[in-house]
Structure formats: C-alpha cells, structure tokens
Amino acid sequence: MHSSYVIRRLLQIIPLFLAVMVVVFVLIHFIPGDPVSAILGDRATTENVARANRELGLDKPLIVQFGFFVNQVLHGNLGESINLKVPVLRLMLDRLPVTLFLDVYASVLGVVMAVPLAILAAVRRNTWVDSLIRAVFQVGLSLPGFYVALQLLTLLGARLGWFPIGGYGVTFGDHIYHMFLPALTLGLNLAAILVRTLRNSVIEVLTAEYVDFARAKGLRSRVIMTRHVLRNALIATVTLLGLNVGGLIGGAVITETVFAIPGVGKLMIDAIFGRDYPVIQGLTLVFAVLVSLVFLATDLIHARLDPRAELS
Amino acid sequence: MKRMTRAALALAATLSLGQALGVTRGGQMIFGRAADSLFLDPVLNDANLDIWILTNLYDTLLQPTADGKRVQPGLASRYTVSKDGKTMKLTLRPGIKFADGSPITSADVKWNLDRARNPDNGIWGYLIESIASVAASGNTVTITLKHPDPVLPSALAAFNTGIMPQKLFDATPGKNDAEKAKAFAEHPIGSGPFVLSEWKRGSYMVLKRNPYYWKMGEDKKALPYLDTLRFEILPDDNTRILKLQAGEIQGAEFIPLSRAPELKTDPKINMMLFPSTQVNSVFMNNRPKLKNGTANPLSDVRVRQALNYAVNRPALIQLVTFGAGKPMTSFMSSSTPLFDKTLKGFPYDPAKAKALLAAAGYANGIDVSIIVTSGSATGQALATTLQQMWSAVGVRLKIEQLDAATNTARYRANDFQMRASGWTDDLADPSEITSYFAVAGTTEAAHTGFSDPTIEKLFVQSQQETNKAKRAAQYKQIQTIFNNASPNIYLYETPYPVALAKFVKGFNQIPLGNNIFEATWLDK
Numbered sequence: 001m002h003s004s005y006v007i008r009r010l011l012q013i014i015p016l017f018l019a020v021m022v023v024v025f026v027l028i029h030f031i032p033g034d035p036v037s038a039i040l041g042d043r044a045t046t047e048n049v050a051r052a053n054r055e056l057g058l059d060k061p062l063i064v065q066f067g068f069f070v071n072q073v074l075h076g077n078l079g080e081s082i083n084l085k086v087p088v089l090r091l092m093l094d095r096l097p098v099t100l101f102l103d104v105y106a107s108v109l110g111v112v113m114a115v116p117l118a119i120l121a122a123v124r125r126n127t128w129v130d131s132l133i134r135a136v137f138q139v140g141l142s143l144p145g146f147y148v149a150l151q152l153l154t155l156l157g158a159r160l161g162w163f164p165i166g167g168y169g170v171t172f173g174d175h176i177y178h179m180f181l182p183a184l185t186l187g188l189n190l191a192a193i194l195v196r197t198l199r200n201s202v203i204e205v206l207t208a209e210y211v212d213f214a215r216a217k218g219l220r221s222r223v224i225m226t227r228h229v230l231r232n233a234l235i236a237t238v239t240l241l242g243l244n245v246g247g248l249i250g251g252a253v254i255t256e257t258v259f260a261i262p263g264v265g266k267l268m269i270d271a272i273f274g275r276d277y278p279v280i281q282g283l284t285l286v287f288a289v290l291v292s293l294v295f296l297a298t299d300l301i302h303a304r305l306d307p308r309a310e311l312s
Numbered sequence: 313m314k315r316m317t318r319a320a321l322a323l324a325a326t327l328s329l330g331q332a333l334g335v336t337r338g339g340q341m342i343f344g345r346a347a348d349s350l351f352l353d354p355v356l357n358d359a360n361l362d363i364w365i366l367t368n369l370y371d372t373l374l375q376p377t378a379d380g381k382r383v384q385p386g387l388a389s390r391y392t393v394s395k396d397g398k399t400m401k402l403t404l405r406p407g408i409k410f411a412d413g414s415p416i417t418s419a420d421v422k423w424n425l426d427r428a429r430n431p432d433n434g435i436w437g438y439l440i441e442s443i444a445s446v447a448a449s450g451n452t453v454t455i456t457l458k459h460p461d462p463v464l465p466s467a468l469a470a471f472n473t474g475i476m477p478q479k480l481f482d483a484t485p486g487k488n489d490a491e492k493a494k495a496f497a498e499h500p501i502g503s504g505p506f507v508l509s510e511w512k513r514g515s516y517m518v519l520k521r522n523p524y525y526w527k528m529g530e531d532k533k534a535l536p537y538l539d540t541l542r543f544e545i546l547p548d549d550n551t552r553i554l555k556l557q558a559g560e561i562q563g564a565e566f567i568p569l570s571r572a573p574e575l576k577t578d579p580k581i582n583m584m585l586f587p588s589t590q591v592n593s594v595f596m597n598n599r600p601k602l603k604n605g606t607a608n609p610l611s612d613v614r615v616r617q618a619l620n621y622a623v624n625r626p627a628l629i630q631l632v633t634f635g636a637g638k639p640m641t642s643f644m645s646s647s648t649p650l651f652d653k654t655l656k657g658f659p660y661d662p663a664k665a666k667a668l669l670a671a672a673g674y675a676n677g678i679d680v681s682i683i684v685t686s687g688s689a690t691g692q693a694l695a696t697t698l699q700q701m702w703s704a705v706g707v708r709l710k711i712e713q714l715d716a717a718t719n720t721a722r723y724r725a726n727d728f729q730m731r732a733s734g735w736t737d738d739l740a741d742p743s744e745i746t747s748y749f750a751v752a753g754t755t756e757a758a759h760t761g762f763s764d765p766t767i768e769k770l771f772v773q774s775q776q777e778t779n780k781a782k783r784a785a786q787y788k789q790i791q792t793i794f795n796n797a798s799p800n801i802y803l804y805e806t807p808y809p810v811a812l813a814k815f816v817k818g819f820n821q822i823p824l825g826n827n828i829f830e831a832t833w834l835d836k
Contacts, residue, residue: 031717031718032717032718032721032722033715033716033717033718033719033720033721034717034721035717037717037720037721037724038716038717038720038721039350039358039359040358040435041358041359041720042720042723042724042733042758043435043748043755044358044435044724045435045754045755046754047754048434048435049724051432055490083350084350084351084513085350085351085494085497086494086498086513091513094512094513094514095514150550153550153551153554154554157554157558158554158557158558161558164560165551165554165555165558165560166546166548166551166555167544168515257547257548258548258550258551259548259551260515260544260545260546260547260548260551262512262513262514262515262545266514266547267514273715273716273717274717275717
C-alpha cells in the first residue's frame, strides 16, 4: 500500500547513516583519552604506546583513519574491537538479540500494564481509582531504574525466590523467565509514561461527538471502547511508544548491568570508557539504523490507525 | 558375617581416611566476576582481568608460594644458578603434558620464553630482559643471562612466562604472532590446571578440569579437584552478593569493603579478606612547574612531607575502607619481599605539617588539585576526606573528576598535580614496584618526575645482587631515601575481598592477585 513511501524512508537512512558516521568519528576523536592509554594502563611506557598506536593505525592522520573506516564499512566490515580483539560484527550479533529481546519484552509488558489501567483511569476519572493508578505510576516514574531493579531483585528474586537473580538463560523459555524482572523494570517505566498520555487521550476521545453518536446508535460500550475510543486514543500513544522503544535500544545500560544481561548497552558503555573506537562506531551506526526502523514502523502503525495521516 | 564386618570396617576406614584427607572431588563451582577477561594471551594481555586468572590456564616454570613472597617448583621441578650468576638451568618434570595430552617439551619452553622477552610483544618483556638466550636440550632448559639477575626466579613464576604449546600456536591461522595469538586465545590449550571449554564474552566463561595436570592433591591424585569452574560476569556489586546469598553462585570477587562487615555475619558465607600487595597512594607531580606552566609548590620536599604528616591514616582507613585497610609505611606493601619493617612512615602530626609548610614559605597555605576517576565511590570518598584533613593545615584541595581514559591520558602526559593511584605487584620481588615508583626509568618514576641519584645507583646494583643480605640492605636504603624525599603520599594497603559459600574450601587469592582454583573443592 505504502511501498513507495517505505522505500523512500528506507533510502533516507543512507544519508543519515553517512552523517552518523562522520559525527561519531569526529566526536569520539575529540574526547580526551585514547584507546591505547586506556588498555595499556598506567604502567605502559611511551614506546609501548607508540608501538600499539602504530599497530592499530592510530598514528595516521585522522582523515586517513576516517577513510579507512568508511572503506571498511562499505565492505560490510565494522572492524575489530581494540579491547576485546574480536570483530565488532560478531560482538554485535552476540549481544544485539539479547537487547532487542529485552526491549520487545519490556514494551509488551509496558503496554499490557498501561492500556487497561489507562482506560480504567479514564473511565473512572477523578475517582479514587484514577488517583491511585496515576499516583502509583507517578511514583514509579520518579524512582530511578537501578533502585526499582534492586528492589525487584531483592524481593522477587532473593527473598521469595520466584525469579533467578540476573542472567539470560539458554532456551527461549529460560529467556522469558530470566528476563522477566529486567523487562518489568523497564516496562514499569514505560507504562508510567504511557498511562498518563493514554488516559488523557481516552478522556478526550470519550467526550468527542462521534462517541456520543456511537452511544446513541446503541453500540455496546465494549465496541465503542475498542473500535472508536481506543483506536483514536492510541494514535498519540503509539508515537510516544515508538520514541521510547527507540530510546531503549542501547539505553538500557543500568538494567543490563544490574541484571547481568549481556546486551549491547553494557558493551557500548564499556567501549566508551575504554575508548574502543571501532565498537563505538559500529554500535552507533547499528543503533541509528534500528532507531530509524522503529520510527518508520511507528509511522506506519500511526497511518494504519489514523487514515487521515498522510504518508508523504 | 565375618567377611561383611571386615568389609564394613574397610569401608569405614576408607571413609574416615577420606575425611582425614579432607577433600571431595568433582562438581562445579560458579564464581561471580565483576568484569570479563579481555584477551587470554599470557604475553600480550594488559589487564589484571586477564592476569589474575591466566595461571589457571597456563602453568609457569616456577610458581609463587601461597603467601606470594617466594617461588616454588612449577613445570620445572628444580633449578640451579651458576656461581657467576649468569646461567640458570631448569629441569622439567617428567611426563608433563598440555591439556590436549601432548607433551610439554623444553623446546616449547624455549619458544615461550623467547616470545615473552621479544620487545615487540606486549608490555611485559622488561620483566625478563636479563635473558640473553635460551637453549633447550632433553628435559633441561638453559637460560644464559646478560648479568646476574636475582629477580629471574620470580619472573619465571609470573603470568607472562606461562607455557603455551608451540605446535598448536604455530598451526593457528594468522599472518603474524599477534593474529595467531588472537585466534589461539579464543580456544586456548594450555598447561594449567584448567582448560577453557566455552566463553561467551561479557556473560560467562567455562573452564574444565585439565586431566593431564601434573600437581597432586591431598588424596594423591592429580589436581584440580573441581570438574568445572564457571565464571559468571556480574558487573553490579549488589547482584553478585544477592546471587551468592541465594546460593546461585558459590563465590564472588570485589565485594565492596562497605559490605564486608555485614557479610561476615552471614552464617552461609565466608567473607575473606586475602592479604594483598595492593597499595593506595597519591602520586604527586614533583616538577617545579606544572604542565600548564604554573609554579608547583609540590616541588618542595617540605610541602610533600607536610602533606604526608597531615593525613590521619587510621581515620582515613575507617572512612574509605570501612576499617579493612592498613596504614602504609613504605611505598611498597608490607607483603612485598624486602619491605623494611622498621620504617615508621608518617604519623599524623598536623602541627609538624603546618611548621613544614611555613618553613617552605607557605604559612598561608597552598592550593593544590587532585585527579580522581569519576564514578568511583572509593576515589570520591578518598579525595573528599583528604580535602577535609588537609584543610586543617591550610591546604586547599581541588578535586577534579575525570573518566578513567581521560585520567590515564592526563597522567601519562604528566598533566596533573596529584593523582590517586593503586598498584599491585605481579612479581614476588620488590623490583617491579621500585622500578615504577622510585626509578626515573621510562615512566619518570610513576610520572612524578622524582629522581634520586643514590636510588638510581642502588637499584641498578640490586638488580644484579645475588647476595640476599646485601640486596636487603640496598632495599632498606632505597626505602629510607624515598620516605625522606616523599614524592608520594602513602595511604593504606587494602586486602582482596572475596566472599565464598561456607562449603567452598581451598580457594586462595595470593597477594599478587592470582586467583588459585587448583586446590578448591566443595565440602557438601
């Protein structure tokens, strides 16, 4: 249906990709500190550092290094991690699915919690039910992620023993079980954001004339809610969800650290602290593409929900 | 009946013998690590993350003793040094094998030592730079030295002389040594008590028992006792502790010292504080001018001494290490061989500190700055405590927080006035820390710019001095001169905090940091 639009949007990723390549390369070379000092540490001599720089090609002018990097990327090679001495692509293929799994899981939990509660809060607006729901999520939103994570771990993991303390597991069932608490940590935060918006949208739509008309037609309230209210109220929420899921990619560092999940968030932070240029560059490029894809998907869902939205 | 009684008696005797020997074989131990290893090559690695577990994979010719102060036989059952001190002969144990069952030969040893001393390979070659050549014949390895070297036995017990199989390494794909090393380190076959079986980076590492390991256990069978040793990477301190308390893991390293007292009261946990060579000091820039051209009061020895006298170490230890530290009295740790026990260090004496500052012309105090690593709770606590202590004598300390890479880069460029730094020895010998802290050498005495002609001379002599008493006297003098010149601020020694499930026995983290799992067993 919107194939030309999709192709156009996908093509737009190319200049974005190039821009990200330049910006990331320039930025990481501007930060003080360098990978060789970071890995060789305090004791390395000037000769040690010079030799390592030579071996890694870091003694060459920046423009030459950039040319080398672009050439590599164009050949589908993201280079090799300076600290871990393995190809960046392999690290990513190992870790990215873990993070994506966590993000999807967290989004599902977030939506599953947010949608019914937001509707309930809207339908019972300005009652104690509404206040309670809003208050609980407001508190949830204010608490830092690491605190929520630790409380969940201590209570549901250590005290009650319902969930394992951290890790990722081996099978799919394992993943669902191991990742429940981290997904819940992220999901709670997401739900807190979604509940507020969705509640307001539902209230707004509930007072719209077409809803009155639907009621006058004698439609059952469940049908009114799903077909008319929710569908319209979700439009703004989907955009918000898209933005937040985009942010989760690579942004779930604290959750990944606390729950010992081998995802890309932790990899990225370690790479930044270790000035592992190839890993930072490679991950940023992949993040950029993934976020673009999430935004594209958001726009497509948006268009699907709201036929008035023009995809142009 | 009689036969049964005899059998029962025999069984009872065997059981009680087993108990007397006190070990149970087999099983898996899961050990929570704070961070994953980076590169499992004995020669080309750079970090303690690798060093402290490498000897589980690669055995060395000699080994450090459990107290980290001497060496004991390893793959070599004995060694002799010629009268002139310039030749060392090592005899390999008969029948030693790599983890794939192939024999460890003297040719392998020669190849490893040559690789380790090649200045193009990594940063550790200097530890065995006295070696002129290595010859292999039968089960004997002969090392010819450029000069007598009292440090060599310790160096032959250090990680970078770990023995790898030459044939397998050579057969590994790669254009040069560095490339082969990367490929080999993915699936290393070594000579240590364990062999790597699986490694998922950033997540876990599984080591299996090396069935060919030479060392015997208490039960007269080959070590190690454990079948499997699994490292899980658990970067968050609380998660590591929770997992241990929940029984999901059986050991956890780098327990924050703030949590150690609480874990000591846990009946299911042995909270170990292993003696270490870890010293924590503040390096001072001793140069008359700082990198930015401003005058540096720390170039005056009286100011440096004043700062040392103005530190209340017992209070600092309570505040920063929750009582787990020990005041330093020399630049080296009290676990380092030839540490001078008679030194008194710098007692807390604010009046003396003020007098010294006044004598140096700074009666109104001085402004100084320190760089610490951001995000480090210990670094932060240390700097703010020093700030308070020094303010009592008129020293105004500015704290500059930098991320680790920037901190290192500034330090390496001598662009700092003070810097909080830690150190652990890799050798059972004082020469390593002395060459870095006290000798100008290649790093300008830990980038402080300090230099003392007598220390320089004594150090060169001590590196060739095979007479133990004479060498001890040289080190005594070095430490005394260093104390007086006071280029650093001594703070405290800290132990290695490791928490173990009560039933874990025989684990040791030696003062050099090596985690020794070969004799670890599970008593359950």
